Amino acid sequence: MKVLVLTNLFPTPWDPLRGAFNRQQFERLGRRHALDVLTAVDFRERLRGRRGNVQVAGLGTDHFVFVYPPRFGRALHAACWLLSLLLQRGWRLRAAGYDCILASWAYPDAVAAGWLARLLSIPYVVKVHGSDLNVQATHALRRPQIAASLRAAAAVVTVSRALAGKAVALGADAARVHTLYNGVDSKRFAPGDQAAARARLGLEDDAGPLLLYVGNLKESKGCLDLLEAFAAMEHAQARLIYVGEGPCRSALLARARALGIDTRVRLAGAMPHDALPDWFRAADLLCLPSHNEGVPNVVLEAMACGTPVVATQVGGIPEVVPAHAGRLVPLGDRAALAGALAEATAQTWDHAAIVDHARSFSWEANIDRFDTILQQAARVGAAAEALR
CATH class of the missing domain: 3.40.50.2000 (Glycogen Phosphorylase B;)
Structure with a gap:
């Protein structure tokens, strides 16, 4: 498959240490499928200058600058996110021929990704991490946007059962919500003196x-x-x-x-x-x-x-x-x-x-399940597109 990953949680030259868990997961998924990771970089962070280099073997990586009104209008951030993405990378996304989109973070990332998926007529999967539901979804104007993005997603992946319950409470179909704990690299993280x-x-x-x-x-x-x-x-x-x-x-x-x-x-x-x-x-x-x-x-x-x-x-x-x-x-x-x-x-x-x-939290088991979820989402999307 060809998968587009949209997120703010991934290393960039302006924040090389960001999203190490996503880097590990996406790098492993990239060994099975063609993954392009497109990372949103806050315009204020972009102005502060580069702090390092980022190279991830096997992944196509790029970024766009997320521009928004900084002191008000948080409920408009998803619209600003999508507009920033389309103005900077829209032509490339339309021509790429992706099978599905994976959005990692609920707001504004997944909300904007859902709108983009409809524009491109492809399915999308949402991965939620914690405060994107625990905090963002408590705000009156953001909550309905997040809820709509979860309901329309082909699948919702949560990193805990507690988050899965919150996703269902927001209206996600329980049959399409999957709890998938992150893994640990047991070769790197192991006991020592x-x-x-x-x-x-x-x-x-x-x-x-x-x-x-x-x-x-x-x-x-x-x-x-x-x-x-x-x-x-x-x-x-x-x-x-x-x-x-x-x-x-x-x-x-x-x-x-x-x-x-x-x-x-x-x-x-x-x-x-x-x-x-x-x-x-x-x-x-x-x-x-x-x-x-x-x-x-x-x-x-x-x-x-x-x-x-x-x-x-x-x-x-x-x-x-x-x-x-x-x-x-x-x-x-x-x-x-x-x-x-x-x-x-x-x-x-x-x-x-x-x-x-x-050791029960292995990246291998994580990737096997995530792979199955993404492939199922792509098949359902392809079948729906064929019926149009």
Whole structure:
């Protein structure tokens, strides 16, 4: 098949680390079909200049600049998205002869992709990830657009059962909604010697427990909640490292100083995906107290390295973190989070059992199912087109 992928969640020269989970999945799908990945780049990000190069073997990759009114009219973003795409790449899309479209992210991507699919008379599949339904679909003017795009899609792929339920609640046909957990590269994310990993990262090995956060430094990811809970742990030797960048960086540094824990808190910055295994191996715990989620791949990857997880009971996290692999706490309960961190650092974990559980999330199984879903969508679309 020839598949057009439309998304904002894929690496670009302006954000080379973005959407590592999609990169892994689409690269594997590209070994079976001809995939062209066309990534939307926010015009403000485009103005900030390139930060690297992106080359993905076996994929056709390109981008377009998403232009929109920045401070108002969020309900118009899907129309702006489609207009930006058609003005910059429309002629090429009409001539390409795609069998189907895969839209990865609900708004504005999937809404605009649905309109484009109708223009091209081809079916489309929507993949949803988390806050695109958990947050975007709560807004009065965006919700009906998202609901319409899900209802008209040939298939909806969700990364958790919780998201599948929300898609059905929005009107998607339950028979066409598929829960498909992301996979883990078990060759890359595998157990290793903790002391050696710490040495490679330049970390002291004789200090207390090391807690790790990996993700965007955004309030909705719980990074500030984690800092407060860490301060309340009352473990003078514990250390906390944040791997990632985002708008909360300055607030984290200032609050750590105010709490008197700045010598035990480090902001390591964003890291390439290939560098993450050693961080997981070096840590005693991965901590991710998000306010909403689908199924974050960092949780699966940490467990694949044998590292237990402390996280919030939101989205699909409870579906993939069993009791023997971590502890889950209610959203917004910083006292419970602090208690879970203290208990988890004191607990003896069965790291081999955690690894065995994580290996059930394989990219091979993921791609087999995704391939079947896309082919079925293309066949149904071709049959419908033949009847016109």
